[in-house]
Amino acid sequence: MELIENIQKGERAAIAKAITLVESSKDSDQQLSRQLISELIKKPGKSIRIGFSGPPGVGKSTFIESFGSYLVTKNYKLGILAIDPSSQITGGSILGDKTRMVEISKNPNTFIRSTPSRGTLGGISMGTREASIILDAAGYDFIFIETVGVGQSEIVASNLVDIFTLIVGPGSGDELQGIKKGITEYADIFIVNKNDGELKIEASKTAADYKSALSYYKKLDKLEKQVLLVSAIEQTGMKEVIKTINQIVDQNKQKGIFEERRADQLKFWIEEEVKNIIASDITKRLSSKGSISKYSEKVMKNEMSMFEAVETITKDTLK
Amino acid sequence: MTNKSNNGFNSWQKSFEKETKKNFSDAKSETDEGIDIKPVYTKDDLENFSFVENNSLPGQWPYTRGPKASMYTNRPWTIRQYAGFSTAEESNEFYKKNLESGQKGLSVAFDLPTHRGYDSDDDLVMGDVGKAGVAIDTVEDMKILFNNIPLDQMSVSMTMNGAVLPVLASFIVAGEEQGVDRSLLSGTIQNDILKEFMVRNTYIYPPEPSMKIVADIIEFTSKEMPKFNSISISGYHMQEAGADNVLELAYTLADGMEYVRAAMSKGLDVDDFAPRLSFFFAIGTDFFMEIAKLRAARTLWAKIMKDFGAKNERSLILRTHCQTSGVSLTEKDPYNNIIRTSYEALSAILGGTQSLHTNSFDEAIALPTDESARIARNTQLILQNETGVTKTVDPLAGSYFVENLTEELSKKAWDIITEIEELGGMTKAVKAGIPKLKIEESATKKQAKVDSGSRVVVGVNKYKNPKEPSVDVRVIDNNRVRDDQIKKIQAIKKSRDTRAVEKALANLTNAAKDETNLLTPCIEAIKLRATVGEVSKALEQVYGRHFAKSLSVSGVYGKHFEGDKDFMKVEKKVIDFENANGRRPRVLVVKIGQDGHDRGAKIVATSFADMGFDVDMGPLFQSPKDVAKDAIENDVHAIGVSTLAAGHKTLVPELMKALSNIDPKSKIIVFVGGIIPEQDYEFLYKNNVSAIFGPGSNIIECAEKVIDLISDNLSKE
Numbered sequence A: 001m002e003l004i005e006n007i008q009k010g011e012r013a014a015i016a017k018a019i020t021l022v023e024s025s026k027d028s029d030q031q032l033s034r035q036l037i038s039e040l041i042k043k044p045g046k047s048i049r050i051g052f053s054g055p056p057g058v059g060k061s062t063f064i065e066s067f068g069s070y071l072v073t074k075n076y077k078l079g080i081l082a083i084d085p086s087s088q089i090t091g092g093s094i095l096g097d098k099t100r101m102v103e104i105s106k107n108p109n110t111f112i113r114s115t116p117s118r119g120t121l122g123g124i125s126m127g128t129r130e131a132s133i134i135l136d137a138a139g140y141d142f143i144f145i146e147t148v149g150v151g152q153s154e155i156v157a158s159n160l161v162d163i164f165t166l167i168v169g170p171g172s173g174d175e176l177q178g179i180k181k182g183i184t185e186y187a188d189i190f191i192v193n194k195n196d197g198e199l200k201i202e203a204s205k206t207a208a209d210y211k212s213a214l215s216y217y218k219k220l221d222k223l224e225k226q227v228l229l230v231s232a233i234e235q236t237g238m239k240e241v242i243k244t245i246n247q248i249v250d251q252n253k254q255k256g257i258f259e260e261r262r263a264d265q266l267k268f269w270i271e272e273e274v275k276n277i278i279a280s281d282i283t284k285r286l287s288s289k290g291s292i293s294k295y296s297e298k299v300m301k302n303e304m305s306m307f308e309a310v311e312t313i314t315k316d317t318l319k
Numbered sequence B: 001m002t003n004k005s006n007n008g009f010n011s012w013q014k015s016f017e018k019e020t021k022k023n024f025s026d027a028k029s030e031t032d033e034g035i036d037i038k039p040v041y042t043k044d045d046l047e048n049f050s051f052v053e054n055n056s057l058p059g060q061w062p063y064t065r066g067p068k069a070s071m072y073t074n075r076p077w078t079i080r081q082y083a084g085f086s087t088a089e090e091s092n093e094f095y096k097k098n099l100e101s102g103q104k105g106l107s108v109a110f111d112l113p114t115h116r117g118y119d120s121d122d123d124l125v126m127g128d129v130g131k132a133g134v135a136i137d138t139v140e141d142m143k144i145l146f147n148n149i150p151l152d153q154m155s156v157s158m159t160m161n162g163a164v165l166p167v168l169a170s171f172i173v174a175g176e177e178q179g180v181d182r183s184l185l186s187g188t189i190q191n192d193i194l195k196e197f198m199v200r201n202t203y204i205y206p207p208e209p210s211m212k213i214v215a216d217i218i219e220f221t222s223k224e225m226p227k228f229n230s231i232s233i234s235g236y237h238m239q240e241a242g243a244d245n246v247l248e249l250a251y252t253l254a255d256g257m258e259y260v261r262a263a264m265s266k267g268l269d270v271d272d273f274a275p276r277l278s279f280f281f282a283i284g285t286d287f288f289m290e291i292a293k294l295r296a297a298r299t300l301w302a303k304i305m306k307d308f309g310a311k312n313e314r315s316l317i318l319r320t321h322c323q324t325s326g327v328s329l330t331e332k333d334p335y336n337n338i339i340r341t342s343y344e345a346l347s348a349i350l351g352g353t354q355s356l357h358t359n360s361f362d363e364a365i366a367l368p369t370d371e372s373a374r375i376a377r378n379t380q381l382i383l384q385n386e387t388g389v390t391k392t393v394d395p396l397a398g399s400y401f402v403e404n405l406t407e408e409l410s411k412k413a414w415d416i417i418t419e420i421e422e423l424g425g426m427t428k429a430v431k432a433g434i435p436k437l438k439i440e441e442s443a444t445k446k447q448a449k450v451d452s453g454s455r456v457v458v459g460v461n462k463y464k465n466p467k468e469p470s471v472d473v474r475v476i477d478n479n480r481v482r483d484d485q486i487k488k489i490q491a492i493k494k495s496r497d498t499r500a501v502e503k504a505l506a507n508l509t510n511a512a513k514d515e516t517n518l519l520t521p522c523i524e525a526i527k528l529r530a531t532v533g534e535v536s537k538a539l540e541q542v543y544g545r546h547f548a549k550s551l552s553v554s555g556v557y558g559k560h561f562e563g564d565k566d567f568m569k570v571e572k573k574v575i576d577f578e579n580a581n582g583r584r585p586r587v588l589v590v591k592i593g594q595d596g597h598d599r600g601a602k603i604v605a606t607s608f609a610d611m612g613f614d615v616d617m618g619p620l621f622q623s624p625k626d627v628a629k630d631a632i633e634n635d636v637h638a639i640g641v642s643t644l645a646a647g648h649k650t651l652v653p654e655l656m657k658a659l660s661n662i663d664p665k666s667k668i669i670v671f672v673g674g675i676i677p678e679q680d681y682e683f684l685y686k687n688n689v690s691a692i693f694g695p696g697s698n699i700i701e702c703a704e705k706v707i708d709l710i711s712d713n714l715s716k717e
């Protein structure tokens, strides 16, 4: 495919159209997309993929603008996938992340793509994973994935990246109780943003809370989790962030964790995909047979118990 | 005994209900402000006031009835028309002509590069020089602007906020070089930065340093320019951006409080500067509401200033300039605008304004021509000379309705002011973006009312003129203006003492690092012929340039159209499109260049999203190259350029070039909305623009056309 060559040459329009393909819900596009990806993975690039997750408004986009500006001055090429949560109400969406990425979006060494989330798992779909494969093939050094971190989606997002970063705001330390173990498994770095002006004291306190909470889990995990203080607006703390990222990458590579993770992630995605296909297949079968309504009627009329109905339907459908 | 319990009222109510076949209690109409207007007001409605005092007099506490005892009976309001375009030479000619024809004060409109602190030779402002105001690069331009206009006699208002330091400095130096001491200069500098962050968008630096600059100007003028208004606290732009009258009133006064605090934090006593604070309001079409607003503004400000500890009576008095509403004026059937403007002007006068600008009927087409400007000016001359409105002070005082409305507005505004104060004041609120969002919400509602036909705009959504008149248009050749300006800049840069200029600029940069008043070192630099751009950059080195983070409203437009046939038709087209193409129609809505009119772009974006489109919203001040990169990376189907400040003939072709530079085979279609004189349609179509949507366009119709165009384009594969 000509498209593949053009992606590998780093042509902006080709990359963009390829991402459209992998995001498309059209069957014919999906087929093309599969061919495309199987070709692209034959010649992988060297990208490091970093996830930035966190609640809406903590400053993820602003942080990416700030951190990204810092990286492009060091001549890194930066691909950014922003999953924009701003849709829900109407079905359509306003993708406004770029109004927070004014400086880096002008830079020729960046590629920024926003995707409307449509409410699914914080927006991460197979499309996002494929999009990062495309950016990798196109020669980007870093791929940033901005996602809204809420519950489940963090697990999915963390399976997309080599380093998973949770961005939090000053004062969020109180929520630590609730987060506990789960989060430490997925996040490598905790960034406390908005360490500026009146928020400084609160930010330091929050960082300290995270540190002490995490020190407890340090013993359980093999790796040390990092807590960093930054201000996206004042562009402070950026050097520390890149230093920490490089450290973790080096360390993980040395210990073989880097590859191990990618392998685990692959398993995760294969399993997800298989489950998806099976699930949609079964949904189709269920609705074509109409067994749910048939048996529920029987249960309603007390002709059989719900348990019996479930068993019968399951057997019948999996036949 | 109250009216309602007496027989007179009861029998009136019966007759009313018989005539209208409605219950009296249901016969209310709600205004945009959420105030219920009753079909009749009585003496009862003058009771239980907390702000308005029933028996007050003009020029006396709480100044509801006017800042002066005699008002227009002694001297009519000042006819002050806002104008400026292309070069200083041409604007100067225009000013002199206007003064000969009965105008009394000057009001300078600068071009957008000047507003944003760029010289005319800067690449970033290619399409904007001299287009929407006059270009001022150095003090030499300022001197030309006031050539043969004696600055010790003429009061001059300058709408300048972002680049307020170099521009005020140039004005002071121009005066001095005319032989007029700064203490004799009279007039006003707008210097109201908070509303720039909210709605006007010609800020340069971030909020904190910008507030410091505001305070510097207040301090300097209070000490050295006793006849000069240090600030014009402006609600005008908020209403034009879509705010209702309560929002306009509340935010303006809350801004005022913030400026008072900023000045006091410099160690000034409130009475040192408060008499030189002035205000600026918009006068829209809601006739009585606008009158009530001016009366309420004076009432509330007196209270606010008393609370600040003002002792001097002049500190308590709100003096204001007003401008009739531009946004109420239409491109369609434009002569209707003369009528609208006349009523708005009358509102301003009955409200007791100190000076007034009346808009020209070609407002929604381009900058006024000599002829349309003459009619606008005459609107005021006729009011002053023929109607008798100057003969009685505050003639509506005691009107049950107007007094009640004044009280209602005061109450509602006061609630908002209190809320903002509790949250820590307007600077904080503005930084969080809340007021801007509220205004955009209000603007979106207004658009929905017009598009759904529940609000009639004559000639636009009803009573259309089948034979639209064609009108003359002022055309500005911005390339010529730019070339002229560049030549002037080059000549000055050759003849000035470069070393001295550099030193003065370095001084200025240093001064910005501490608390020094910045106007003094600015004046030094300007005297040595530093340019407006150089001075702005010297400060930018310390302060940086501000980029606004924009938020968007969602669901406000759509809510008005639940069950609407046309709306649902577009929604269905969007879903069909998604089924056929694997994704929704995706449109990038952009502003290019220095044009900061974002009301239309924001409304269109949120409305399209409500209909199901995926809309990418570009930031302000993008270059054509930035837009092309953004569009291609997101693989949008179409770009919608919203352009109101007349840069389209330069910027749209540049965009087309930029698109094909990145992707020669680009299939992205481009359409244009905003202020496009009909004469330019052909030019744009020749440059491959797919559609043009002018002022007054129904957004649902826009959306349908856009999706059809995108589908057509895709089927051409």
Ligand code: B12
Binding pocket: B109, B110, B111, B112, B131, B132, B133, B134, B159, B199, B200, B201, B202, B236, B237, B240, B241, B325, B326, B327, B328, B329, B330, B362, B363, B364, B365, B366, B367, B368, B447, B589, B594, B595, B596, B597, B598, B599, B600, B601, B603, B604, B639, B640, B641, B642, B643, B644, B645, B646, B672, B673, B674, B675, B693, B694, B695, B696, B697, B698, B699, B702, B703
């Ligand atoms: C409101 C307004 C303002 C507000 C702007 C508030 C804001 N945040 O937007 C304020 C008061 C701040 C303002 C300031 C100025 N203004 Co002004 N302003 C207007 C005014 C009165 C109305 C514009 C408006 O918002 N209309 C309402 C919206 C909803 O309509 P719209 O933008 O036209 O959009 C509709 C259609 O055009 C179309 N559309 C537009 N864009 C798009 C995009 C897409 C994708 C689609 C599908 C459709 C579409 O659909 C919309 C819905 O119907 C116009 C005159 C007029 N009556 O149009 C002057 C006008 C645009 N301003 C003008 C000028 C000169 C200025 C200043 C530069 C003055 C100065 N020298 O200081 C300043 C600077 C502003 C800046 N930073 O750029 C001039 C421009 C002259 C020209 N083009 O030749 C005008 C034409 C007035 C005049 N005749 O002098 N202004």
Ligand SMILES: Nc1nc2c(ncn2[C@@H]2O[C@H](COP(=O)(O)OP(=O)(O)O)[C@@H](O)[C@H]2O)c(=O)[nH]1
Binding pocket: A054, A055, A056, A057, A058, A059, A060, A061, A062, A063, A100, A193, A194, A195, A196, A199, A230, A231, A232, A233, A234, B432, B549
């Ligand atoms: N004080 C402060 N505010 C910030 C900082 N970073 C972001 N913000 C503000 O937080 C808000 C949300 O930012 P945004 O980047 O859109 O957050 P996102 O939703 O996580 O992408 C914006 O108003 C930013 O200006 C910071 O470092 N300091």
Ligand SMILES: [Mg+2]
Binding pocket: A060, A061, A062, A097, A146
């Ligand atoms: Mg974001």
